[in-house]
Amino acid sequence: MIDVNNESGLPVDQKRLVRLSAFVLNELRIHPQTDVSILLVDAITMAQYNERFMERKGPTDVLSFPMDELRVPTPGQPPPLGLLGDVVLCPQEIARRAPRNRRTPESETAYLLIHGLLHLLGYDHDEPANEAKMFKLQDRLFAEWTRK
Secondary structure, three states: OEEEEEOOOOOOOHHHHHHHHHHHHHHOOOOOOOEEEEEEOOHHHHHHHHHHHHOOOOOOOEEEEEOOOOOOOOOOOOOOOOEEEEEEEOHHHHHHHHHHHOOOHHHHHHHHHHHHHHHHOOOOOOOHHHHHHHHHHHHHHHHHHHHO
16 A cells, blocks of 8 residues: 655645556566555655754655565565555655756656655665666656656
8 A cells, every 4th residue: 555645735746656656666566565655744844854864954855764674576576565664755855956857846756756665675875886776777767657
């Protein structure tokens, strides 16, 4: 189940976020009944989360909190099922940063939701090789989504 809770005070197409999440999980062969939570918060709340959990000052655009440490299955393995975790998005911060990335706030939200979901699945950009792998997959999924 994909649950979206908008506490940001800004309008967000929640159905689109659910469709995108389902698309990404399907593409990565994650069980369709896997639980994911998407929380949209204001900049003040995001700054508090960023400081508390990441030890960084100020708001950020996306944070991920994995739960069951599910991973993308190798071919032939059954799709994993469980509680994937939480993706927290900050629409205010996303809208502020979108022009820098030459995207609309809506497309930047999609790009960052994919990013957050990949973090829940164990992808990271802590080292150059990991970053290249994660962003290649993120860019591919985003391109496929935008062609739909």
